[in-house]
Amino acid sequence: MCVEKTPWEQVIDFHGHTCPEISLGYRVAQIAIRELGIRPTADSELIVTAYTHSCALDAFQVLNHVTYGRGNLIVHEKKSHVYHFQYSGTSEGLQISIEAQMLEHLSGADDQLTRREKQNKTLEAIQFILGTEETLFCTSQKV
C-alpha cells in the first residue's frame, strides 16, 4: 500500500532524523507558504537566504522547493536564525526572525543524560517549537 506522506513526514524522511532545528525549519517553511504561497513559474523563482546554517535548511528544500543544488537556497553565516524569502524579479519578500527565547531550545541535549532522557528532552523541545503561539515563536514581516 502506498500512502501520501504528510509534509512533516516528507521533511523528516529527507532530513534523516528528528531534531529541534528541523522542527524550527518546518514551522518557518509553513509560515512562508501561508504568507507567500508556492508559485513555481518560469518567470519567478523563490530564493531563500538563511543567516545561519542549521538542520532547518532541509525543511526549506522540501517544502519551499529551494535547493542547494539549484542555488536558490543561500546561507550568509551570521549565527542568526533570520530567514528571508524573496521571489526573483519581484519586490515581494518576507523576513522571519526567530524569537530569542526559542533559541535555547535548539541546543543539543546534555551528554550526561541517558539515551532515554536525551530523547525526552529532544521531544519536549520539538513540542515547544511547534506548539508555541506564533507571536512568541517569530516576528515575520513583508519586506
Next chain:
Amino acid sequence: MCVEKTPWEQVIDFHGHTCPEISLGYRVAQIAIRELGIRPTADSELIVTAYTHSCALDAFQVLNHVTYGRGNLIVHEKKSHVYHFQYSGTSEGLQISIEAQMLEHLSGADDQLTRREKQNKTLEAIQFILGTEETLFCTSQKV
C-alpha cells in the same frame, strides 16, 4: 491514486527541473549506491564531498541521503566533477571522477536557439549522459 515514484522522478521532483547536471548527479549517485550500498546506521554516516557545486548535488541529497542541512554534503570548489563518498568512522570510500568528454554536454544551450531547439539539445545531452557506457562516463575507484 498514489503511485510510488521512481528514483528518477524523486530526484527531478525535488530538483525542480530536468537538466544535464542533475542527470550526471543521478548517475553518480546510482553508481555509489551499487558500489557502497545504503546503510544508514547510528554509527556510520555517509559523507559526500563534491569538488564543484552544480545541480548534480541534489541527486545525492535525494538518493544517497546526505543533505546540506545535516552537513554531510560538502563542497570543496575546485571546478572539477569529482565526487568522494565516504562512510564516517570507516576507511571505506569511493571516488568517482567524470570523464572530460562528458563535461562538454553540461554547458547550457546556445541562447540563439529557439525554445524547442534548446529543449531538444538538453534532452540529447541527458540521453548522452545517462546512456554512455560506464567506462566512458567515469572512473571510479575504492579509496
